[in-house]
Amino acid sequence: MDALKLPSRKEQKIARENKEILDRIAGNIKKSTKEVEIGIKGEEDSIKIPVSALKHLNTIMNLMAQGKAITVNPVDAEITTQEAADLLLVSRPYLVKLLENGKIPFHMVGSHRRIRLEDLLAYKKQMEKEREEALTELTRISQELGLDY
Numbered sequence: 001m002d003a004l005k006l007p008s009r010k011e012q013k014i015a016r017e018n019k020e021i022l023d024r025i026a027g028n029i030k031k032s033t034k035e036v037e038i039g040i041k042g043e044e045d046s047i048k049i050p051v052s053a054l055k056h057l058n059t060i061m062n063l064m065a066q067g068k069a070i071t072v073n074p075v076d077a078e079i080t081t082q083e084a085a086d087l088l089l090v091s092r093p094y095l096v097k098l099l100e101n102g103k104i105p106f107h108m109v110g111s112h113r114r115i116r117l118e119d120l121l122a123y124k125k126q127m128e129k130e131r132e133e134a135l136t137e138l139t140r141i142s143q144e145l146g147l148d149y
């Protein structure tokens with residue numbers, strides 16, 4: 001997995017300017033359409049891509065317009081502890097503790113730990129769900145106590 005890189009201001013601007021067009025095109029594609037042809041201005045050649053790839057491109061453009069870093073990996077990819085820590089926005093030592101405590105499955109490749117991206121994303125989703133439930137409960141309690149923030 002490559003290091004995450006934020007899109008430049010110019011890339012964000014291009015994405016913002018074109019995402020509505022891409023949204024419209026993606027929304028107008030008939031369900032029976034299997035592929036889309038894309039041409040490059042000033043070039044004779046064009047490429048055909050599956051409609052599903054166009055939908056992914058639409059997601060990428062929306063994220064770039066928001067200035068978010070993007071990485072593309074197959075779900076069954078295996079990542080290093082540093083890559084996993086970066087995705088969770090935690091330190092590598094903290095991630096290793098999560099692994100050793102059985103919170104996230106992993107396996108060893110020689111002397112190195114490897115984590116399936118699918119397992120890491122499932123853990124992240126579960127943590128986000130638990131965080132949201134805790135915040136909802138705190139809000140409920142503060143409202144019962146009449147605490148205004």
